[in-house]
Amino acid sequence: MDVTSLQTSGRAGPSGGRRPAPPRSGHRGRRSPAASFGLHAALVVASLIAVFPVFWVLVTSFKPDSRAIEASPSLINESSLDNYARILAGEKGDFLAWFGNSLLIAGLTTVLAVMLAASTGYAVSRFNFPGGRGLLFFFLVVQMFPFAVLIVPLYNLLLSLGLQGSAGGLVLVYCTTAVPFCTYMLKGYFDGIPREIDEAGRMDGLSPFGVFWRLMLPLARPGLAVTGFYAFITAWGEVAFASAFLSAADQSKTLAVGLQVFVQQNRTEWGHLAAASILVAIPAAVVFYLVQRFLVSGLAAGSVKG
Amino acid sequence: GGSGGSDDQDGPVVFWDTSGPGESAVFRDLAEGCAASGGFEVAVEQVAFDQALNNFKNAAQGGQGPDVLRAEVAWVAQLAHNGLIQDLAGTGLDDQGDFLATPWSSTQFDGATYAVPQVTDTLALLYNRELLDEAGVEPPTSWEELLDIAPDLGGDSAFFVNNDGYYALPFIYSAGGDLLDVENQTIVVNSDEAVAGLGTARALLDEGAARTAQDPGNSYGNMKAAFASGEVAMIVDGPWAVADLLDGAAFQDPENLGVAPLPGPADGDGNGPVGGHDYVIRQGSERTDDAVSLIECMSGVEAQTTVAVELGLLPTRESVYEDPEVAEHPVVSAFSAAVERAHPRPWIAEGNELFDPLKIGYADVLAGNLSPAEAAEQVATAYQDTVVPDYTIG
Amino acid sequence: MVATTTGAAAEHRRPGPRGGTERRGRVRRFLDRYWYAYALVLPVVVVVGGLVILPLAQGVFFTFTNINEGNIANPVLGREADYDVVGLANYLNVLSGDPAYGSFWGVLLRTLVWSGICVAFHYGIGLGLALLLNRPMRFRTLYRILLILPWAVPAFVSAFAWRYLFNADYGLINWLLGSVGLPTPVWLGQSPVAMVAVIIVNVWLGVPFMMVALLGGLQSIPGDLYEAAEIDGATPWQRFTQITLPGLRPVSSTVILLGVIWTFNMFPVIYLITGQNPHTRILITYAFERFFSGATRDYAIASTYGVLILSVLLVFAGVYLRALRSQEAD
Amino acid sequence: MAGVSYVKASRVYPGNPPVRAVDQLDLEVNDGEFLVLVGPSGSGKSTALRMLAGLEDVDEGAIHIGGNDVTHTPPKGRDIAMVFQSYALYPHMTVGENMGFALKLRRVPKETIKAKVAEAAKMLDLTPYLDRKPKALSGGQRQRVAMGRAIVREPAVFLMDEPLSNLDAKLRVETRANIAALQARLGTTTIYVTHDQVEAQTMGHRVAVLKDGLLQQCDTPRNLYERPANSFVAGFIGSPAMNLKTVALTSEGAVLDGLTVPLPRSVVAGHDAKTITFGVRPESLRLTGGDEVGMKLTVDLVEELGADAYVYGSVDIGGTAERFIVRTDGRTPPSIGSTVNVTLRDDNEVHLFHPESGARLETTKAPTA
Amino acid sequence: MAGVSYVKASRVYPGNPPVRAVDQLDLEVNDGEFLVLVGPSGSGKSTALRMLAGLEDVDEGAIHIGGNDVTHTPPKGRDIAMVFQSYALYPHMTVGENMGFALKLRRVPKETIKAKVAEAAKMLDLTPYLDRKPKALSGGQRQRVAMGRAIVREPAVFLMDEPLSNLDAKLRVETRANIAALQARLGTTTIYVTHDQVEAQTMGHRVAVLKDGLLQQCDTPRNLYERPANSFVAGFIGSPAMNLKTVALTSEGAVLDGLTVPLPRSVVAGHDAKTITFGVRPESLRLTGGDEVGMKLTVDLVEELGADAYVYGSVDIGGTAERFIVRTDGRTPPSIGSTVNVTLRDDNEVHLFHPESGARLETTKAPTA
Numbered sequence A: 001m002d003v004t005s006l007q008t009s010g011r012a013g014p015s016g017g018r019r020p021a022p023p024r025s026g027h028r029g030r031r032s033p034a035a036s037f038g039l040h041a042a043l044v045v046a047s048l049i050a051v052f053p054v055f056w057v058l059v060t061s062f063k064p065d066s067r068a069i070e071a072s073p074s075l076i077n078e079s080s081l082d083n084y085a086r087i088l089a090g091e092k093g094d095f096l097a098w099f100g101n102s103l104l105i106a107g108l109t110t111v112l113a114v115m116l117a118a119s120t121g122y123a124v125s126r127f128n129f130p131g132g133r134g135l136l137f138f139f140l141v142v143q144m145f146p147f148a149v150l151i152v153p154l155y156n157l158l159l160s161l162g163l164q165g166s167a168g169g170l171v172l173v174y175c176t177t178a179v180p181f182c183t184y185m186l187k188g189y190f191d192g193i194p195r196e197i198d199e200a201g202r203m204d205g206l207s208p209f210g211v212f213w214r215l216m217l218p219l220a221r222p223g224l225a226v227t228g229f230y231a232f233i234t235a236w237g238e239v240a241f242a243s244a245f246l247s248a249a250d251q252s253k254t255l256a257v258g259l260q261v262f263v264q265q266n267r268t269e270w271g272h273l274a275a276a277s278i279l280v281a282i283p284a285a286v287v288f289y290l291v292q293r294f295l296v297s298g299l300a301a302g303s304v305k306g
Numbered sequence B: 001g002g003s004g005g006s007d008d009q010d011g012p013v014v015f016w017d018t019s020g021p022g023e024s025a026v027f028r029d030l031a032e033g034c035a036a037s038g039g040f041e042v043a044v045e046q047v048a049f050d051q052a053l054n055n056f057k058n059a060a061q062g063g064q065g066p067d068v069l070r071a072e073v074a075w076v077a078q079l080a081h082n083g084l085i086q087d088l089a090g091t092g093l094d095d096q097g098d099f100l101a102t103p104w105s106s107t108q109f110d111g112a113t114y115a116v117p118q119v120t121d122t123l124a125l126l127y128n129r130e131l132l133d134e135a136g137v138e139p140p141t142s143w144e145e146l147l148d149i150a151p152d153l154g155g156d157s158a159f160f161v162n163n164d165g166y167y168a169l170p171f172i173y174s175a176g177g178d179l180l181d182v183e184n185q186t187i188v189v190n191s192d193e194a195v196a197g198l199g200t201a202r203a204l205l206d207e208g209a210a211r212t213a214q215d216p217g218n219s220y221g222n223m224k225a226a227f228a229s230g231e232v233a234m235i236v237d238g239p240w241a242v243a244d245l246l247d248g249a250a251f252q253d254p255e256n257l258g259v260a261p262l263p264g265p266a267d268g269d270g271n272g273p274v275g276g277h278d279y280v281i282r283q284g285s286e287r288t289d290d291a292v293s294l295i296e297c298m299s300g301v302e303a304q305t306t307v308a309v310e311l312g313l314l315p316t317r318e319s320v321y322e323d324p325e326v327a328e329h330p331v332v333s334a335f336s337a338a339v340e341r342a343h344p345r346p347w348i349a350e351g352n353e354l355f356d357p358l359k360i361g362y363a364d365v366l367a368g369n370l371s372p373a374e375a376a377e378q379v380a381t382a383y384q385d386t387v388v389p390d391y392t393i394g
Numbered sequence C: 001m002v003a004t005t006t007g008a009a010a011e012h013r014r015p016g017p018r019g020g021t022e023r024r025g026r027v028r029r030f031l032d033r034y035w036y037a038y039a040l041v042l043p044v045v046v047v048v049g050g051l052v053i054l055p056l057a058q059g060v061f062f063t064f065t066n067i068n069e070g071n072i073a074n075p076v077l078g079r080e081a082d083y084d085v086v087g088l089a090n091y092l093n094v095l096s097g098d099p100a101y102g103s104f105w106g107v108l109l110r111t112l113v114w115s116g117i118c119v120a121f122h123y124g125i126g127l128g129l130a131l132l133l134n135r136p137m138r139f140r141t142l143y144r145i146l147l148i149l150p151w152a153v154p155a156f157v158s159a160f161a162w163r164y165l166f167n168a169d170y171g172l173i174n175w176l177l178g179s180v181g182l183p184t185p186v187w188l189g190q191s192p193v194a195m196v197a198v199i200i201v202n203v204w205l206g207v208p209f210m211m212v213a214l215l216g217g218l219q220s221i222p223g224d225l226y227e228a229a230e231i232d233g234a235t236p237w238q239r240f241t242q243i244t245l246p247g248l249r250p251v252s253s254t255v256i257l258l259g260v261i262w263t264f265n266m267f268p269v270i271y272l273i274t275g276q277n278p279h280t281r282i283l284i285t286y287a288f289e290r291f292f293s294g295a296t297r298d299y300a301i302a303s304t305y306g307v308l309i310l311s312v313l314l315v316f317a318g319v320y321l322r323a324l325r326s327q328e329a330d
Numbered sequence D, E: 001m002a003g004v005s006y007v008k009a010s011r012v013y014p015g016n017p018p019v020r021a022v023d024q025l026d027l028e029v030n031d032g033e034f035l036v037l038v039g040p041s042g043s044g045k046s047t048a049l050r051m052l053a054g055l056e057d058v059d060e061g062a063i064h065i066g067g068n069d070v071t072h073t074p075p076k077g078r079d080i081a082m083v084f085q086s087y088a089l090y091p092h093m094t095v096g097e098n099m100g101f102a103l104k105l106r107r108v109p110k111e112t113i114k115a116k117v118a119e120a121a122k123m124l125d126l127t128p129y130l131d132r133k134p135k136a137l138s139g140g141q142r143q144r145v146a147m148g149r150a151i152v153r154e155p156a157v158f159l160m161d162e163p164l165s166n167l168d169a170k171l172r173v174e175t176r177a178n179i180a181a182l183q184a185r186l187g188t189t190t191i192y193v194t195h196d197q198v199e200a201q202t203m204g205h206r207v208a209v210l211k212d213g214l215l216q217q218c219d220t221p222r223n224l225y226e227r228p229a230n231s232f233v234a235g236f237i238g239s240p241a242m243n244l245k246t247v248a249l250t251s252e253g254a255v256l257d258g259l260t261v262p263l264p265r266s267v268v269a270g271h272d273a274k275t276i277t278f279g280v281r282p283e284s285l286r287l288t289g290g291d292e293v294g295m296k297l298t299v300d301l302v303e304e305l306g307a308d309a310y311v312y313g314s315v316d317i318g319g320t321a322e323r324f325i326v327r328t329d330g331r332t333p334p335s336i337g338s339t340v341n342v343t344l345r346d347d348n349e350v351h352l353f354h355p356e357s358g359a360r361l362e363t364t365k366a367p368t369a
């Protein structure tokens, strides 16, 4: 078993550079109309299921709270942009501040987690140093422990580090969950970059750090994008740590925490919640759109015989 | 978080407001007004009600958090028990004054005063006047009566049973039951009376006199939606719901929303649980003086009058009810009678924890998974196992 | 255990055969050789180590005490810790299966069922979709974007959306089922159906990751293997079983292991959708309940559950990896 | 066993413009013949082979195997075996399983499979490796397993797409002799793709030269070498390549520096252009003493290969330096930088081509096969 | 520019047992020399080169460049440039950036870099491609970029590790001539690793033959070919390989089938064994008329290479069939299956080795370099 063989992007790098699977099916590249229909039908159904909940949130976001729960669901029922207007105007809490905080925290987490994961992934991929394998195993174990149970020790730890209540502390906590997986992914990418490239760099006068910075990072860009996406999503939607570790002031809340106000024990403002959710999902969708082509495509080859 | 740990006397007093988005603006204005007149600054931080207790505990445990918290009545004993809020002795806030007895009782723990009542509430029977008038019936005064008039109201569109544990209390209380007998350290949720109460709820469904939503997460929302759209004629709910209900199609004319006392015996300990919120000061707050004056001001007559008038929430001071504007407020006046007869709850540290097992058991009863007796037995066991291990099952 | 693909080609350097007189020199050469590596991993070790090891160690210590919110030390309040070390009592209590301690065995069984079913569906559906998406066709990119979408939506948003859709009376799902004459179950009620509902949601959430990982795996299978098999006379099904599945094994084994670990500890989905519902209670949600509810939060029992979860997963990972290796060996 | 024929078979890849990867290919391969398809990269060799295998559509024309039209038959119905450049061994199966896979799919009894695999393994010296996985084998062994997989099936036709290009030079030389010997022994019709003209020349009964999807010439190696049909084939076949120069044509013949090669009247008469493409192989040139007529070659580089040496140098022709390669004896090579005299060994050993079309201009005195 | 020397340098890979990839290598490369390291796969060529580059530890001994001990200097301090088999171009940089990268790291002014890159690009015919990324280049062009990257730096030493093995046969032949010419022009000390003995023979001033980490012989190509120091070198150098057979030794000489090769007394006298390893190159054998004395060779295969043909066949020597390769004229090869008579061209063109140690037994009449 090889945990590092996981590469959501497929075999990165030229080392796996055999010809990808060619078109295959009934007769060479052509599909019978029935098969074609079946294929598209299956994908359309799957896509509908994948999209539908989000679509329905969108539909709901235009309805007033009192019309969100209806006896027979309708696409439009007193629909308007009011929910959005009120949220953006700050009537329901300082939405824009939450948004900014979330962006800041998710952005910092992304950058920090990717940097940490990249440097570790590079070290584990390239230097066969004592403890390297142990580190990877440790990362696997870290994912096994239920961290929800550690909120209080973590809280106290952050407190004693003086990080409690600050975005920085939360970013560090998010990094501990994102870094292990990102490290696996990036190690896989680095493994796919031929060693000769590092060696060529060292011959050209780079130090190992220089190789990392000037060769590995640019070459693993798709991998960085994918891991960045993962880290971003991890931080963007997280609720439990954010509500425990951030100050309750409107100015320091994240979106996920701010939105809790809409869902209270005996009162759920579905319309506003839906509108806010759509607003929350937009940046995630943008980030997702930017990296989606890397999610499956490999690293462009070209350093060796193609 | 919060910045309450600062000993910088120019920093604001941090107030965690757990009210909903519809109410928070009023409390914010009040707090800021009080601060201005008191000569200090206040930072009002809105915290989701569901998260507030845990977040407060996390923070207070580390010496951080707000100076003042708006705590649900059942939290006070628990926080006091854990030493996370201040004993108000010597601050001047420990004087009952004209506070109503029932809300005031929620501030007491171990013989000391830990909180000051902010608002009080209880459940009442809300009804759709138009539908009742059409059917030619009056709001029922007992559950049996509800069974009788249900056919006139279209059977199960007569009433909506919310399967949340808190909403089981009217049935239990009206049947003479209770959850715990604190004095005797006994669990009585499985007493015959309590079982009978749960049975009443079940019977409403069985007889086709009521409907319910069996998924706990959606139950409350569905009840409100059904009532607000005119699908059902009656529900049991508190004053906090009124504002939302008036948005509904059935209550475009606010007059159409009727409030009546809960069905049940007119004598006795009362049929609805007392609820509401209190102000507490965090143990370790370095702004105790300002916090005291903030609470003093916010629980004062003037502030309570504002809250009652603007939000229709029920004041905790006797005198506020005398204010004509308050007295005429339709919601306040409708609920004030119910509040006076609200059933006190056990003000013990575990009080807040009683609802999770009850919620599960009650939902099982309503879903027909368990008989009322079985469910009550299960709840009792759960109480003894995890909530009040020192108690005996009665 | 966690093998690396670095292999023998790495810069495996070892100090030369020198005498013991050069001990200091050896240390120096060791540092000379590896200081880059250690400098690169140091930040991670500090951050992850600090933020994980310390709380984890504390958590493990808690399991041997009766610590709770009421007796934990609180320097701010000037309160001394007055919890006691109770030895293995917590473990004994939990492992006794006593309902007072969460009916461990029943909940463990439910957790295993939950993880097994979720991962099986993640994998099965993910593989199916990956196979479909791996063909050239029109709108491929569009399908891919739509199908990965659930991954991009923050989990709490999805959870609310699903809770809303699953509403038994006013939800769209039952409305649709009802309108085609199918039974309309109470999805999130207090019955095993709730488990079905949360499994549906978790499958919905987890399929995109599997799909993407397997799609990458599919693309790394050399195309000429399929051609060779086709010429050897393999039917499409035989090509799938003989080429695709074995070719996916490195990716599959990794994502299944990670999938099981993540699903086992998948807490937000269940908690946000069904709350405290005994029919959807798994180990992690119970640990969370013990931690956060209760007048005095029971850190000891919650930590005990945490350690037990960790142990179960370690045992699983050990068995799984060993099975894989022995399979690989023959 | 069976013959194979391409009947005006084309493969057009859609695109803008469409790529005619194989263009109206007409080719007849006899039963038991070893035919080599050779051509530069991108000339359509693989495509032609894959069309025969059924891995690629035939857009125009037809393909017959053993007299049957298989144009639309799927690969499994064609009774062919193919050896891939990358070998395409199944990585999760042992050598034995790899070799027996096709038989297993056809539900051949286990015992029979075992016997056949053992027999093929013996033939290929693979017996000790039958239980290993491919990744535990060296390149040469893998190549042999790929061959074995094809042999075990006893197909009507073997197809091989550059089966040696992943081997190192030494192994390649050895293996090419083995494959040729094996084919001779089994007598199976074989089509072998390579871009290495040495392989082409040494292995096949006949060689088909492709360029841009068009068949240039198909003939025995000797005929290709001695009578290339056009200047492309002339330059492609032979190593080092033929010296091909387009030179001025006078009534006396082709004019090189200090050397006029008399050309047959038949050629000069029928030729319409002022220039002519003139080709002479390195071994048809020789270094002469300083006083003989010849071209003055300035030596740039001498490659010594033991028995022979190749002299690379340049000759000034009409003002431009033209590169020539001369094969000479390995023991007395000229030194780098020196100038030597070069002349033809035999005036007949020249090849003439039309300067534009490249078509061979037949000399009456041309050597015959 | 600088000379290079390995002083009893070893590289031992830890393991069980440890692999002595390079074992006590003593080798002196002169300033400006083109030295080829050759040997079979796994013989330690790459390791030796990488030790020099600083990419591999030196476990014992030392390495000097230009007189300085660089045994523990990191790669960047050694002033060397390396061309990798895989080229290892930076895929994210254009050709120009690839070539100028090392200079950029040394903070050479932009203008200077540009000029140097342009110059090298011109030398290598890469000017039109300077703005392309490597993936848009053909294999040959990539190889030239790799060369260019090394040239631009003007290092003291060039190292090349099988730089041609990813090219196809035709391009390889062309490029090897270009590299040799380029090195001659630049005069930079060059160490070139290959496992292709043709490259070894044609490119270097001297060739060092490695086997199992041990240096077998280091000499000029001609001497290696004509006086191989042991039977390994004799078999390794030359293509096709020398015919090497261990045969019985009588007082009259070495006994082959129907042919006794008289051996110099000096050899026979000093020799202690009953057998001797006897080597003769394919070109030192010839086919004779049926009546001359000679070995009876049954022809298995004929490889026609145009000018020449190689006849592969077997001769019965002492009961076992021994394979022989004979080079003959390409125009009149024998047919497969026939039996021909083979004899030595010249009794002096034989190589004799000790049957156990493999060491060369010097014949007095041996040809001299």
Ligand SMILES: Nc1ncnc2c1ncn2[C@@H]1O[C@H](COP(=O)(O)OP(=O)(O)OP(=O)(O)O)[C@@H](O)[C@H]1O
Pocket (backbone or CB within 6 Å): D013, D014, D015, D019, D020, D021, D039, D040, D041, D042, D043, D044, D045, D046, D047, D048, D195
């Ligand atoms: N799937 C495809 N789509 C479009 N064009 C293709 C495809 N496959 C091959 N071609 C084109 O068809 C032509 C012939 O390709 P083919 O692979 O047959 O060449 P080849 O002779 O085998 O070359 P090589 O020696 O490089 O293997 C080339 O121009 C190539 O670009």
Ligand SMILES: Nc1ncnc2c1ncn2[C@@H]1O[C@H](COP(=O)(O)OP(=O)(O)OP(=O)(O)O)[C@@H](O)[C@H]1O
Pocket (backbone or CB within 6 Å): C008, C009, C010, C012, E013, E014, E015, E019, E020, E021, E039, E040, E041, E042, E043, E044, E045, E046, E047, E048, E195
């Ligand atoms: N990192 C390593 N660990 C252990 N042994 C190694 C390592 N690298 C190489 N070797 C061994 O060292 C020996 C020499 O390897 P080297 O790569 O130098 O051979 P080579 O002559 O370059 O071969 P090739 O022609 O195949 O490139 C081989 O036996 C090889 O197995």
Ligand SMILES: [Mg+2]
Pocket (backbone or CB within 6 Å): D045, D046, D047, D161
């Ligand atoms: Mg090809």
Ligand SMILES: [Mg+2]
Pocket (backbone or CB within 6 Å): E045, E046, E047, E161
């Ligand atoms: Mg090598």
